[in-house]
Amino acid sequence: DAGVTQSPTHLIKTRGQQVTLRCSPKSGHDTVSWYQQALGQGPQFIFQYYEEEERQRGNFPDRFSGHQFPNYSSELNVNALLLGDSALYLCASRYHDRPYQPQHFGDGTRLSIL
């Protein structure tokens, strides 16, 4: 039973570019959330997707957008990259109908902006 998988594991971009990160949730999970973890910080909630719609959003600018596909997998897109976007991006999943169960996290994508 595969857990949450994310790709790529590492990525290097330059300022102003755009990036797409991908996430496959744990088998059976239908709700996906994205988090940004800057160096030395705790993860910060970006947004959550369920039934292919953004359901909840944290305090991130519109440069951060996402998508969820019918198979529950998800993408995170970041436009006009800034140096401050350098971070570990984590995807988490759970069953929508089991809100008290913990979210399962992937190993993340390490994004470096030059």
Next chain:
Amino acid sequence: AQSVAQPEDQVNVAEGNPLTVKCTYSVSGNPYLFWYVQYPNRGLQFLLKYITGDNLVKGSYGFEAEFNKSQTSFHLKKPSALVSDSALYFCAVRDPGGGNKLTFGTGTQLKVEL
């Protein structure tokens, strides 16, 4: 808005000794609290949660946590530390409105020495 504080950046303990990693929270309504652990270059791994019920919660790998409503604390404990417990520990509180958002503390680095 909810918040979590982890007052210690680092905790050092000798192997075999008990350990405590501190966490205090602020949230409107009933708190849903979690502890996660992060090993280098990995995602977050769930340890335990408090939703309701007994104030002493038992989790994975011999860890437990004590919920104290009057002190708004949720300290992580283990009776006998192992070198392999050395990692970064995060306390988190879930959005009480039923959403998916987890608000994390800044993390505590646990170092267990021989």
